[in-house]
Amino acid sequence: MQKMMITTVVGSVTPGVIKALADTTRAAGGEWLTSKVIKLDSQFAALLKVAIAADAVPELQQAFAVKFPLLQFSYSDQAQSSSQHMRILKCNVDCRDRPGLTREIVDLLSNLNLEIEHMEFNRVHVSTIGQTVFSSQLAIIVPDEVSDASVVELLEGVSKDARVSLG
Known part of the structure; x- marks a missing residue:
């Protein structure tokens, strides 16, 4: 039976580390369905959505521990998504900067x-x-019943000069 899990990897960037992680996953019978890698200076963090046979999970985790002892790994089962009536809204927000602006945007969306x-x-x-x-x-993950225009209007409310564009 296939299992979906999210693997988080954190550590120092070394040449070929991402390819080596992918090769190790394939060798254990797993497949990356989605991955996001962020590099900052000499560090990186990666989120990997892995599909793998349930009985092969311990083998993969052991292989990661042995082959990459300087990296930190954490694992979580992928929650079943109840987002059948959800969509992703992509937008850009541009305005003059001020203290607390990022927090205000996050709070506004979280409160809704x-x-x-x-x-x-x-x-x-x-x-x-x-x-x-x-x-x-x-x-932003938005329920189908929430209009794009209403989200744009809310985001434009964070600043008098805020411009919000979709896409």
């Missing part, structure tokens, strides 16, 4: 039970206007 699947943000000083600009790309 909208889940953030992905959030990436940048702050850039624009010398021609003499201010720092905040730019965020969001992927």
